[in-house]
Amino acid sequence: MATMRAALYDSYGGPDVLYEGTLPIPEVGDDDVLVRVAATTVNGGELLMRSGRLKLITGSKFPLPLGIDFVGTATKIGSKVSNVAVGDPVWGMVEERRGLGANAEYAIATSNHLASAPTNLTPVEAAGLLVGGTTALTGLRDKTNLQSGERLLVRGAAGGVGTMAVQLGKHLGAHVTALAKEEQIEALRDLGADDVLDYRTTKPDQVGKYDVIFDTKGTQLPAFRRQLRPGGRMVAIAFDITRLVSSLGYIGLSSIHGSGRVRFFRGKPTRPLFEQLTRLAETSALRPVVDSTYRLDQISSAHAALEAGGMFGKAVIDLS
Structure with missing residues (x-):
């Protein structure tokens, strides 16, 4: 064999x-x-x-x-x-x-x-945007329906998914704020971020108000949810593994009580989504x-x- x-x-x-x-x-x-x-x-x-x-x-x-x-x-x-x-x-x-x-x-x-x-x-370059690109497309386009002119906050903006969410948000016409380290400010601005905040010195209630929050960390969900504008949407691709039951419980309850539901999702892309990502890559909309x-x-x-x-x-x- x-x-x-x-x-x-x-x-x-x-x-x-x-x-x-x-x-x-x-x-x-x-x-x-x-x-x-x-x-x-x-x-x-x-x-x-x-x-x-x-x-x-x-x-x-x-x-x-x-x-x-x-x-x-x-x-x-x-x-x-x-x-x-x-x-x-x-x-x-x-x-x-x-x-x-x-x-x-x-x-x-x-x-x-x-x-x-x-x-x-190259294959190495393509691998650099595959998972992050399909996840960002699912979260920003399909789950939250991000619109041109809306304000988007990307939490964990320097990661493999976050760097794609920043670029896609800008491509869709949003005003993009990235949460990352201070030393990553210039690199994130080069990807299209309008504002970059240092997560180590900026508390959740200091980030401002947003129409869409894209969260790659999964912690402090209630605090960031409070930063949604009326009609705002929040998606999380991670949850606090140290507080698994309470984190998943909060995500579930957010769909019942109050405005601004927190949606958790795992990307399960199929051929049409890969094809869309290929087009975005070939037109340099995503790098x-x-x-x-x-x-x-x-x-x-x-x-x-x-x-x-x-x-x-x-x-x-x-x-x-």
């Missing part, structure tokens, strides 16, 4: 539990596309999974794989796939329910979970933001760097 290199872990713990091992190359079903991965990334949710804080979801059938997004080349297609050909450059995401990761030499996805990759970007790149055998270093904080954009694993 043919095998591939893959990032794996045999127990929950810190970044040091990660290693480069081998797995069988996934078998291709009728609706599947096998992709030779050129670049993939490390995402915040994977830190929680690796640490064991989500083990009720991930289980304990080790070794466990890592990674959700991929940029690469279609190498084998199923008998029912008609919109992808062998040799096509593609990008997309694996389906977590299948238990296969993308931090590997090969990834597999149905043809509805990938699309043609942008022709103007990739890559903080650093790593080899697959440096997966533990990539996790450690993301966990330490301070990244601007994405940590990309280069397999090209």
Whole structure:
């Protein structure tokens, strides 16, 4: 049986539990596309999974794989796939329910979970905007219906999702305020932020009032919700893992009591969303933001760097 290199872990713990091992190359079903991965990334949710804080979801059938997004080349297609050909450059995401990761030499996805990759970007660059771009599109366009002229606050603006939300907010015509570190002000202004506030010195009641708040942190949700204008909308892509029950309870209650519902969502993009992101990338409406790149055998270093904080954009694993 043919095998591939893959990032794996045999127990929950810190970044040091990660290693480069081998797995069988996934078998291709009728609706599947096998992709030779050129670049993939490390995402915040994977830190929680690796640490064991989500083990009720991930289980304990080790070794466990890592990674959700991929940029690469279609190498084998199923008998029912008609919109992808062998040799096509593609990008997309694996389906977590299948238990296969993308931090590997090969990834597999149905043809509805990938699309043609942008022709103007390298695989590493494209990987830098894939997860963040689809999440920002879902949150700002689909969940909150951000309109031109509205005021948008992006909390966690320097991260892989936040840097995309800043750019997309500006593309949609909003006045964008970014919450980040003072030393990231110029970089965020270059991405389109109208104002940048230092989250370390600015309290929630000092940020001003907004039509839309896009929150990548998940903490202090009640305090930031109070900064919504009448008719305002707030989306969160994270929750306070240390106060899981109360955080999820508050999100649920916000839809019942008072104005300004807090919506929590997990992006589950399909082909149309990837295609829209490709167009935004090819017209330079969204630019990739890559903080650093790593080899697959440096997966533990990539996790450690993301966990330490301070990244601007994405940590990309280069397999090209």
